[in-house]
Amino acid sequence: MAKVIELDNLTVQLGGRVILDRLAGTLSGKCIGLLGPNGSGKSTLINTLLGFYSAAAGSALIFGKDVRTNLRDLRAQIGYMPESDAFIADMTGVRFVRYMAELSGLPPGEAMERAHEAFFYVGLGEARYRKLGTYSLGMKQLAKLAQAIVHGPRLLLLDEPTNGLDPEARQRMLHLVREIRDTGEVNVLISSHLLRDVEECCDEVIILKEGKIAALCNLEEERKANLKFLELEVTQGNGFLESVRALGCECASFGAGRLKVVLPDNIELRQLYRLAAEHSVEIRRMNYRRDSLEDIFLKAMTGSTSAGPPPPPPPRSAHGSL
């Protein structure tokens, strides 16, 4: 996969404080999640990629070009949706988006056409002649997305795109993001503190903690690498445990019928049910879970932060030792 963002010991200081501390890593996913608690430096990283803040040390490259020396060229290829409100209240939606398209270099005619298309695309077609100041919060978010995509960018930076949205609007926003991602023409970077949003859209995640990279991982690979964990509570039955082991599962008993089972990818749950039936064992409780982004995030938050490249992924046993 082509490299989208490369960070080389990127350090940013604001007001005498180190906000980003020697970030290093390469991001190449189609949709990259930027996670971290409040104040971890997510927005600062986006602002640095946009050239709003300059690096105190190190560098950041987008599509192989240094942000400091190719800012104008890169900004033409970036669509930015800020976290906070960003609009001109007494302008109609379509005029505002057309204005932004023209500032990105589109000729007036093309800008007008694409502004209308962008508004229809995000689902605000009927409201495009209303002044932005009269839009609801959800509509403003969609209008911000429209101005970010109107010039057909190669990289879309979305800073907390689902902030303040009701569940329906949130789903709509995430659907749009996934749809844009799936066109294959745009790379998307989503900054969020909502794990669910990132998990639904992203294939790569960078987690920041106190201005440092706490984790950098490919979610797809991480998901594939993870084993399935089962927590079972069963009635006593002779030979059930041994049969499960014979099936190829790692298994541990904690007494009173409580079992923990690691299910390899090639083993289906129905095979466990079959074994239980064969041994006349009743399965009274079953918790089935995979290692989620939440686990990865919590591990990153509780683990020590490190400067420079992220630590190698923990061994599989670390996901849950039996």
Added chain:
Amino acid sequence: MAVYKRTFKAYKGPLTPAWSRFTVLSRYGFSTLFESRALTAYTVLCFLPFLVGLVFIYVVHSGAVQALLNVRFGRTPLINNYWFMGLLSVEAWMSFVLTAWAAPGMISKDFANHAVQLYLSRPLSRAEYLVGKVSVMTALLSCTTWIPALLLFLLQAELEGHGWGWDNLWLAGSIFVAGMLWIALIALIAMAISVWVRWRIAATALMMAVFFVLPGFGVVVNVILRTRWGALLNLSHMITSVWWHLFRIRLADGETVRFTRLEVPLWAAWAALLAVCAFCTWILNTKLKAREAVRG
């Protein structure tokens, strides 16, 4: 991306030249300004001195019209540097009101809802943003100040004949320099105040205060400290001083005006005006940012 398909598609069409992007700001700035009927009407009113001057020059050079109106102008050269400075002064104060009305809204609207970050996330520098905004005011104010004055100068030169235009060519330069100095001063002050307070009404009020309240403080400073340097706070007085020099205004006895009218030396007036312009530029450079870092 098409309306009927409703899918995202990258743009692969032609792009406008990078150097011309600031003109987008100018174009939208003009169109937004003239959405207000009241402002459009006032802008038209700003051309009234030009029309009056046009008629006056014509009447002065037309014996038939003078006879028709039953008026007679003597041999005194009525259209001269005094006349042009008077005309430009009237135009300048009308353009000041225009600036105080229009300029703050142009920038404060962008700041009110954090739209500046959207401008600056595009291939547009801070300097281009400012040039785009200032060019709107410069073009508008030029059309209501020195351009009409220069047109009247050309008309006068044509009707007067006998080499009047060549003999008074310096006057054309004075009109241009005086006009541009005034435009730079009020446009920069208006923009700087707008960026600083970010609230249109407050910016307009503050601009009025700079020109009408600050001179009062200057007088107080003069009285308390028994000095004349408090006059530096009176920007309209400073600009008048410079204009008198540019238009070669002389006293009745033929002496070049120096400190009889001026409370501070001419160089100090120039320095004060240039310092104000530089300070406004510094404020614009400091405050016009997509993001502000909080110190601490």
